Amino acid sequence: MLERTYIEDVSPEDDGEETTIAGHVHELRDLGGILFVIVRDGTGRLQVVAKEDDTPELFETAENLDSEDVIQVTGTLEASDQAPGGVELAPTELTVVSEATDVPSIEISKDVEADLSTRLDERHLDVRKPSTKAVFSLRSKAMQAMTDWFYDNRFEEVDTPELSTAGAEGGADLFPVVYYDKEAYLSQSPQLYKQILVASGFDRLFEVGHAFRAEDFGTSRHVSEIAMFDVELGYIEDHNDVMDVQEESLRHTIRHVAENAQRELEELGVDLDVPEEDFPRITFEEARDILADEYDHVPEDDNDLDTKGERLLGEYFEEQGHPAVFVVGYPDEKFYYRQDVEGDDIASRKFDLLYRGQELSSGGQREHDIERLKAVMREQGVEPENFEFYLDAFRYGVPPHGGYGLGIDRLVQQLAGLDNIKEAILFPRDPDRLEP
Numbered sequence: 001m002l003e004r005t006y007i008e009d010v011s012p013e014d015d016g017e018e019t020t021i022a023g024h025v026h027e028l029r030d031l032g033g034i035l036f037v038i039v040r041d042g043t044g045r046l047q048v049v050a051k052e053d054d055t056p057e058l059f060e061t062a063e064n065l066d067s068e069d070v071i072q073v074t075g076t077l078e079a080s081d082q083a084p085g086g087v088e089l090a091p092t093e094l095t096v097v098s099e100a101t102d103v104p105s106i107e108i109s110k111d112v113e114a115d116l117s118t119r120l121d122e123r124h125l126d127v128r129k130p131s132t133k134a135v136f137s138l139r140s141k142a143m144q145a146m147t148d149w150f151y152d153n154r155f156e157e158v159d160t161p162e163l164s165t166a167g168a169e170g171g172a173d174l175f176p177v178v179y180y181d182k183e184a185y186l187s188q189s190p191q192l193y194k195q196i197l198v199a200s201g202f203d204r205l206f207e208v209g210h211a212f213r214a215e216d217f218g219t220s221r222h223v224s225e226i227a228m229f230d231v232e233l234g235y236i237e238d239h240n241d242v243m244d245v246q247e248e249s250l251r252h253t254i255r256h257v258a259e260n261a262q263r264e265l266e267e268l269g270v271d272l273d274v275p276e277e278d279f280p281r282i283t284f285e286e287a288r289d290i291l292a293d294e295y296d297h298v299p300e301d302d303n304d305l306d307t308k309g310e311r312l313l314g315e316y317f318e319e320q321g322h323p324a325v326f327v328v329g330y331p332d333e334k335f336y337y338r339q340d341v342e343g344d345d346i347a348s349r350k351f352d353l354l355y356r357g358q359e360l361s362s363g364g365q366r367e368h369d370i371e372r373l374k375a376v377m378r379e380q381g382v383e384p385e386n387f388e389f390y391l392d393a394f395r396y397g398v399p400p401h402g403g404y405g406l407g408i409d410r411l412v413q414q415l416a417g418l419d420n421i422k423e424a425i426l427f428p429r430d431p432d433r434l435e436p
């Protein structure tokens with residue numbers, strides 16, 4: 001393994017230190033007798049200054065470099081006011097590790113806007129761009145913070161199947177797959193498994209997995225394959241306990257990104273605010289009233305808020321210093337949410353979290369009484385017989401529980417300030433894209 005310094009760890013304070021770096025040739029500038037080679041590794045860029053008079057042989061090698069060649073350079077770090085980042089490398093050894101044989105079809109070193117479809121077609125080149133790489137470094141840091149929070153709070157990580165016989169979120173959006181001689185589907189959500197596992201004694205669990213939705217959409221916030229952060233916990237009082245977990249873990253994640261992904265945020269031009277104050281929790285009716293009274297907007301579906309409604313609510317609360325808001329008590333909800341509870345002034349114990357005007361997660365308290373659960377299923381035209389493997393878990397004692405699913409891609413989209421969710425996914429899937 002090559003011993004090298006990661007470029008993000010180099011600073012003007014290292015003046016005079018001998019070091020080795022490795023990476024791609026990001027940019028070459030020939031000033032006649034002096035050659036600036038900007039080297040890019042996965043963490044940043046560093047200027048290497050080759051001088052013909054000082055190192056003639058090395059200079060000749062450098063003169064023959066092409067953009068994107070992979071090189072390894074050893075030399076002395078020198079603090080310099082003129083150098084980007086205030087430090088540069090005076091090389092004593094330069095080795096070409098791998099030559100780029102073709103010229104990249106998209107601009108890597110310059111900020112030339114290419115359209116998203118071209119960028120995604122050439123994703124392996126696009127990811128070489130520092131601004132694109134920054135999205136995925138930020139994503140990695142966000143996920144590290146999120147999973148850390150759950151481990152630190154006594155949650156256990158589980159892994160449930162992506163192949164299934166039944167859809168948890170309704171039949172229309174399922175992807176069928178050929179599974180030997182049977183009918184099977186790609187998982188829409190680990191919903192049923194999360195609940196089964198809580199019944200089995202996993203009091204606090206989370207899962208990082210993929211969910212598949214065959215939705216016919218053309219929006220900037222939907223994809224067919226979603227990275228999902230799922231959570232489920234037992235012994236709750238009600239949905240408020242679930243919202244507490246969602247709120248605290250999200251705040252921790254955003255704070256971690258703000259503090260530990262400064263280089264990435266700078267590269268992306270994003271100024272990230274940590275939502276330190278309590279997230280407002282409003283009822284579904286209150287949300288509809290705000291839309292009607294403040295914006296004269298009435299979402300078409302009586303049981304939902306539409307995209308425009310979510311955006312307007314986002315604006316309304318952002319103006320009051322709240323980028324995140326919970327909307328609680330959606331009517332006519334999926335069978336697994338606890339609904340029509342006597343004494344409740346809300347239709348269900350289901351909530352959505354809106355972050356910067358976009359739905360980021362859905363969750364709530366579940367129905368854990370098997371008779372009520374079966375009754376709601378029947379009311380909704382869902383055959384309990386098709387969900388025996390799920391219902392069986394409710395026959396042997398199950399604590400009151402709840403949880404949520406958070407769209408990781410949407411979270412990264414918002415944290416990185418991206419217009420389209422696909423920019424937040426390395427290799428996104430939509431109705432027109434199955435490769436790369």
Ligand code: AMO
Nearest residue numbers: 189191213222223359360361362363403404405407
């Ligand atoms: P829901 O279907 O609302 O809830 O999904 C949870 C979250 O997943 C994200 N999401 C999507 N992101 C991108 N493209 C899509 N097509 C897409 N669909 C969903 C959103 C959404 O908030 N079982 C429940 C969760 C639970 O109650 O635990 C569920 O899957 O960010």
